[in-house]
Amino acid sequence: MLIDALTLQLGYNATLVALGAAALGLAAGTVGAFLFLRQRALVSDAISHSTLPGLACAFLLMVAFGGEGRNLAGLMAGSAVSAWLGLWLTAWLTRRTRLSEDAAIGAVLSVFFGLGVVLLTVIQTMSAGRQAGLESFLLGSTAGMLQSDALLIAAGGALTLTATLLLRRPLLMIAFDEGYAAQRGLSVHAFDMALMTLVMAVTVTGLKIVGLILIVALLIIPPVAARFWTDRAERVALLAGVLGGAAGYAGAAISATAPQLPTGPIIVLTAFAFFTLSLIAAPGRGVMASLLRHRRLQHRVHLRQGLLALAHGQPVYEDLTRRMLRARGLLRADGVPTAKGRARAAEEALDEARWQELRRAPQLSELAARDDGLTRIEDILTRDQIAAIDARLGPRGAVA
Numbered sequence: 001m002l003i004d005a006l007t008l009q010l011g012y013n014a015t016l017v018a019l020g021a022a023a024l025g026l027a028a029g030t031v032g033a034f035l036f037l038r039q040r041a042l043v044s045d046a047i048s049h050s051t052l053p054g055l056a057c058a059f060l061l062m063v064a065f066g067g068e069g070r071n072l073a074g075l076m077a078g079s080a081v082s083a084w085l086g087l088w089l090t091a092w093l094t095r096r097t098r099l100s101e102d103a104a105i106g107a108v109l110s111v112f113f114g115l116g117v118v119l120l121t122v123i124q125t126m127s128a129g130r131q132a133g134l135e136s137f138l139l140g141s142t143a144g145m146l147q148s149d150a151l152l153i154a155a156g157g158a159l160t161l162t163a164t165l166l167l168r169r170p171l172l173m174i175a176f177d178e179g180y181a182a183q184r185g186l187s188v189h190a191f192d193m194a195l196m197t198l199v200m201a202v203t204v205t206g207l208k209i210v211g212l213i214l215i216v217a218l219l220i221i222p223p224v225a226a227r228f229w230t231d232r233a234e235r236v237a238l239l240a241g242v243l244g245g246a247a248g249y250a251g252a253a254i255s256a257t258a259p260q261l262p263t264g265p266i267i268v269l270t271a272f273a274f275f276t277l278s279l280i281a282a283p284g285r286g287v288m289a290s291l292l293r294h295r296r297l298q299h300r301v302h303l304r305q306g307l308l309a310l311a312h313g314q315p316v317y318e319d320l321t322r323r324m325l326r327a328r329g330l331l332r333a334d335g336v337p338t339a340k341g342r343a344r345a346a347e348e349a350l351d352e353a354r355w356q357e358l359r360r361a362p363q364l365s366e367l368a369a370r371d372d373g374l375t376r377i378e379d380i381l382t383r384d385q386i387a388a389i390d391a392r393l394g395p396r397g398a399v400a
Contacts, residue, residue, distance in 0.1 A: 005253035014256040016150035017142045017209075021252035021267065022245045023157035024206050028215070029222035029244020030164050031198045033237035036223040037175040042105050043196060044219045046090050047083045048203045048212045049109035052116025054082020055137055055207070056123060068130040072149045075137070076156075076204045079212075083200045086112050140211030140264025142255060149208060156205035161241070164198055171195055172233050209252070211264040218244060218271060225275040228282035247271035299324060300374050304348060306330075310337045311349035351377055354389050361389065 001010075008015040035041055058078020059069040067074075086108050093104035123131045164171075170191050173181040178188045199219065206215040226239035251267030258266075280287050306321040307330070315335060316322050325331035330341030337345060354377045359368040370380055377386065 001257045002254065005256045006250065010253075010256050013145070013147065013150070014253075016147055016154075017145055017256065018249050018252040020150040020154040020157070021142075021209050021248035021263075023154040023161075023248075024202070024209060025157075025218060025222070025248025025251075025267070025271075026241045026245035027157040027161040027164070028202045028206060028218040028248075029226075030161055030237050030241035031195075031202050032219035032244070033223040033226065033233075033240040034164065034168070034171045034175060034195055035199055035219060036227070036240075037172070037233060037236070038192075038195065039175075040101075040195075041220050042102055043087070043090065044199050044203065044216050046105040046109045046112075047087055047196070047200050048215050049116075050086025050112040051079035051083045051203060051207060051212050052137075053112055053119055054078040054080070054085075055134075055212075056116055056119030057082070059123060059131070059134065060119070063126070063128050070130050070134075072146075072152060072208060076152075076207065079207055080200060080204045082112070083203060087196050087200065136211070136262075137207050138211050138213055139262045140207075140209050140214060140267070142209060142252065142263045145208065153205055153208060156201065160198055160201045160205065163201075167191070167194060167198075168234070168237065176233070209248075209263055210267055211262070214264040214268045217268040218247065221268070221271040221275050222247065225271075225278040228278040228285045231284070243274045244271070247274060297374075303328075304374060307341075307345045307348040308352060310341055311345035353393055354386065357389050357392050361392070364389075 004010050005014065005018070008018060032041075032044070035044060055075050055078055058075050061078070062071060062074050063069040090101070090104045090108045093099050093107065094101045097104075099107070120135060123134060170181065170186050171194075173184070173186065174188055174191050181191075182188055202219060203212065203215050206218060210218055222244035223236060223240035225243050226236045229239055230236055247270045248267055251270040252263060254270065255261060255263040255266045278286065283289050302318065302321040302324055306316050306318070306325050309316050309321075310325075310331070316325065316331065322331065322335075325337075325341065326333065329338060330344055331337055355368065355371050358364050358371075358377065358381075364381070364385065367380055377389075381389070
């Protein structure tokens with residue numbers, strides 16, 4: 001059944017939901033990358049929690065005007081107004097008081113979320129309107145989603161993605177050097193507000209599928225996972241969009257096979273699976289790559305120290321060092337170096353002697369700072385410089 005869901009064989013509505021969730025995840029990942037690079041990830045938390053009272057007020061207004069209160073476009077409009085108010089209040093508290101940004105965010109999100117919960121409780125006691133299932137906006141749900149809802153979410157995600165791509169260059173410039181951006185004539189405050197508006201748009205668009213509590217995860221997890229794979233900012237944004245889209249698509253497909261489970265957590269768990277994979281397997285920053293680098297460094301240190309011990313006629317006691325030397329044919333089982341081992345040991349001893357002489361050479365002594373105990377001097381000096389160093393050395397010794 002999961003294969004049917006992933007290949008869009010579960011019917012028209014399931015297909016629309018999966019494609020809508022993919023569009024939302026693509027937009028959320030891309031916008032979240034710029035938010036992550038700007039180091040303002042917590043602002044998205046304030047924005048998402050600020051949507052709840054607006055959603056409840058929109059429901060009350062639609063019921064007051066004779067509607068049933070469940071129109072998705074109306075609920076999204078109310079959420080956007082409330083989110084914008086929360087964003088403005090956070091900025092005002094940060095700018096006009098002594099509160100730090102994280103304290104202002106904590107105050108705003110808790111007050112707005114508390115107000116929203118109170119309003120939702122009041123709504124549940126009303127006899128007018130169709131309030132059943134309104135709490136699904138907290139964690140997201142695709143059950144009962146209409147075709148028009150899925151198309152609205154997909155269109156919102158596509159528009160947000162387009163706006164983000166158009167603004168990518170100034171947003172990147174501000175993220176890395178806002179002073180330089182200001183010198184180039186860019187308004188840092190205006191583009192900050194534009195970025196927050198994009199975050200708000202993603203948050204409001206994703207209320208139905210992911211829910212206001214978990215949309216923050218869809219904004220942050222994909223760019224964090226993408227950061228493991230590349231150091232280029234534009235590639236981080238591109239990869240974050242791909243991971244977010246894949247999480248939305250796969251999460252919605254899995255949710256379609258288990259409709260009793262909430263959609264938002266499944267999408268977030270799918271994104272977390274991508275994060276875990278990136279954390280473990282990314283070639284540059286992943287855990288496995290770090291372990292391999294550490295192992296290679298450890299082996300280089302043991303090999304170097306073992307060869308220097310042989311060069312100075314000292315026994316090798318370290319078990320790992322002995323095994324490495326024997327595996328490379330540099331040491332016999334009785335601890336005596338082979339001919340190949342003596343030659344390699346002489347090379348290491350000569351390299352060490354050259355580094356020591358380099359520290360005493362006034363015209364080259366500043367290069368001695370590059371000695372990390374493993375770098376060969378041939379990688380630092382030219383042949384003429386090495387010849388000059390050798391001329392200052394005495395006769396080269398050999399391992400007895």
